[in-house]
Amino acid sequence: MRIAQRLPYLIVIAAALAGCKAQTVADMAPPRATDTAPTPKQTSLVAVPIDADAAALRTALERAVPRTLWTIDRREPKCVPPQGVKVFGKKVKVTPPIACTIVGQVTRGPLRLRGEGQEIVVDVPLNARVSARDVGGVLKGETATGSAMAHARIRVELTPDWRLQGKVRIAYGWTKPPGIDFLGRRITFTDQADAKLKPVVRDVEREVNREIARVDVKRQAADIWRRSFTTLELNRENPPVWMRLTPQRLLYGGYRVDGQRIKLNLALEAMTESFVGERPADPAPTALPRLVHETPRPHLDVFVPVVADYAELEPVILRALVKRSAQPFEVPKVGPVMAKFDKVTVYGAPGGRVAVGVSVEAQPQRIPQGPTHGRIWATAIPVNDPGSAEVRFADLTILGDTDGIGGDLLLKLGQSPGFSTLIASALTQNFTRDVEELEGKIRRAVDQRREGDFEIRTTVTGFETGEIKAYGAGLYLPVRMSGSASIAYRPAR
Structure with missing residues (x-):
């Protein structure tokens, strides 16, 4: 009689053993992405007024x-x-x-x-x-x-x-x-x-x-031109952010007389690039070009990325999983399953996806069998609404890897609504605070500085959030910084 009662469970276990295929972590872990975020290039016009007495x-x-x-x-x-x-x-x-x-x-x-x-x-x-x-x-x-x-x-x-x-x-x-x-x-x-x-x-x-004729405008312009092939620090650390200027043209839009000074209306048209990490090398200066008569409309336009290290997401996901593990997961065709989680790995995967690996110990409550150990792998694509710094993850795909007879069990656990929803929810991040912190740092960094005989002033008037992308080095949320900048010749006396 006891054998008859246990027969359905034995049939389930046998079926699981028959369909199981031994796999390793290396087999199922998604490949790591090696791509790097592109360096956005914009064109800015930096005012370079020259005064003549x-x-x-x-x-x-x-x-x-x-x-x-x-x-x-x-x-x-x-x-x-x-x-x-x-x-x-x-x-x-x-x-x-x-x-x-x-x-x-x-x-x-x-x-x-x-x-x-x-x-x-x-x-x-x-x-x-x-x-x-x-x-x-x-x-x-x-x-x-x-x-x-x-x-x-x-x-x-x-x-x-x-x-x-x-x-x-x-x-x-x-x-x-x-x-x-x-x-x-x-x-x-x-x-x-x-x-x-x-x-x-x-x-x-x-x-x-x-x-x-005694006012040597050409010398001042040549000095400004040469010194403008430079790299400016936008954020010192966490992470270091740099803006590189590569001048293209000098525009002249007339002058005005202020008191007893002639103020020449010049603007430097330059390519602006942003970099995260080590300071990039300054571009090689070129010879002072001929003046272009064109009404300049100075503006600063540069993309500054907000970077999230994948390692920062790992403890967030693990805390959510540990909290949820107090209650069983309802797995279709298996029933309630208790799960323990002790390691989370996050990195960039090809195709702009984020890979999440979770070490799991799963125990079905209705099957008198020892716990199943292994790793569940999920990949998803980060998305955000235009202008929003809140990031969610879409197109969640579950992969599996186990150490034995319960291979299908972990796949079913990963694919269960409770688990997949939990992973997507844990991945969801709001970078608004990060954007605001970076904005404050940049405003303080670029407000006013002195480089030799030149005084650089920058006014930031707007930050616009772009579309988030996943790369090998981390999540990049581009923020377009706009405003105005000027470089004035102020020789020390």
């Missing part, structure tokens, strides 16, 4: 522009028109027209330098003093004054071969035209201004070009 222009122009701009000495045939009276209703001339000689000079006051948009404006105060003298003695040295403000407007050009050139135009207007009021007539003396100011313009333009 315009104050020296005022000193040079003071030398170039004489105090007395021109003198006046001309004969006026009708300073005083003929005078007459009416006789029998007709006008009769009593006196002939009175001629006179007009003499005087136009002088300038101290020059004032200011900026107005993209023009350097030199204000030139003009003062005129004239007198009228006649032969007949009618005019007794009548004298008049007038004033004007001339503006020398200077536009600076930067040529493709890095030379500064200036072009000058004069604009002026008399606030009080110099002249004489005599017997109801206004005699003015401004008709000579245009002709007299032409040589002044030539002198101003000559001095402007002589002075701005």
